[in-house]
Amino acid sequence: MGLKLSVWMSGMTGDGSASSSSALKTLAVPTSSRLSVMLHSSPIGSGDTRSHWSTSCCSPNFLMSPCREEVIRMPVEQSSDGVRADKGIDSGLHIWEVLWSPAHRGSHAAVGVSTANCPLQASGYNALLGGDPQSWGWELGTNQLWHGGRSLGRYPKVNTQTQCVGGGRPETGLNTPGSAVEIPECILLVLDADAGTLGYVVNGCFLGAAFEDLPQGVKLFPAVSSVRGGATIRLRYLNGTTRDPPAxxxxxxxxxxxxxxxxxxxxxxxxxxxxxxxxxxxxxx
The missing domain is CATH 1.10.750 (Elongin C; Chain C, domain 1)
Incomplete structure (x- = not known):
């Protein structure tokens, strides 16, 4: 059920209505030629192991599907639970797709990356991903960025000069700095291990680097954390490239x-x- 990247790019270049109607267009930033080529390329075939959640690095409060591309959080109270991907990367530029319905997020729903040492379960309700120095998380409900147990501010940031990935015209209706932007079901994680940055693509628009200065030479894994019972989260690896410039x-x-x-x-x-x-x-x- 992973959404084809070519469909995403149809929205980015004006082929679909999702991108053209999104207020996120006004918050988008330009992409490098390296990332643009990747975003306009077809995703790899389904079944790649980089699309798998880890069976060993997963809170016991998550149930995993047989294909290992989907996890469901069980209805457990007073618990924050996380899971990371089975495969991490330490070089290159890579894109994953995360499907997580807004109706099934609840509070403290976070998406990002972690090292192999990130805690995956804690008592109470909190943004577990980003709650320690080994993880970086974007809390979808409040748009807050978390790392080392503290908030780094909202993401996306309000830009005075904006550009959509497909080069579309910015729209009016820019969200104020104090308001949260509603994040739809499908989110693309853009991890540049060579540059040490993590960004996101939402509704066809690249929102820029959310985190910078990620550790070099350390394997980083896509990860999520949730407190909502019944939350269903799917992962799919879409594409990757080396640090070499595009052909x-x-x-x-x-x-x-x-x-x-x-x-x-x-x-x-x-x-x-x-x-x-x-x-x-x-x-x-």
Whole structure:
């Protein structure tokens, strides 16, 4: 049930209504060419082990699906519970998709990354992810960033100059610095282990680096924490690349796809290109 990244990018380039109607457009920031190419690429096939939650690094209050891509928090009171992915990364730029319905979040729902030493269960209700020096969490309900047991402020930040991933025009209705932005079900985690940053893509817009100065050479794992009984959270690894700059072919195809816009599926076969290149430019390639 992982959402295809190509569908996400349709929203980013104006193909869908989710991105165009989102107030988050006004909070988006420009993306690097390296990230733009990844966001316009097809996700890897399903079943990759990097989409698995860890069976050993998981609170006992989570139930795991047989495919290990979904966890469900049991209805346990006065407990904050976390789970991290089975595979961590210490180099490259990587993107994961987290599906978590707003109706099933409750309070203290946090999404982010952790080292292998992050605690995964605590008494009471709190943002467990980000509650210690080994984890970094974005609390979705309040938009607060947490690390080392303290709040680092709200995310996304209000920008005076904004840009959507697909280059769309910013909208009016910018949220005030004191208000929380409603975060939809699907969230993309963008972890750049080479630069030591973690950011998020929501409704087709990259919201910038939420955390910087992440530890270098240390494996970091996508992670979540929850206090709500019945919360169902899915994970899917979408794409990754090394620190090398994008290939010229990838940059050229990105430019062509952006130029063709939402009708590129119907217009690609009209380009004066060999069939193999036309196929390469299709949205699902």
């Amino acid at each position: 010229l072919m990838a940059l050229c195809s990105l430019t062509v796809r952006r130029s063709l816009g939402p009708q590129r599926k119907n217009l690609t076969n009209t380009l004066p290109l060999p069939p193999v290149l036309q196929q390469y430019l299709l949205p699902n390639q």
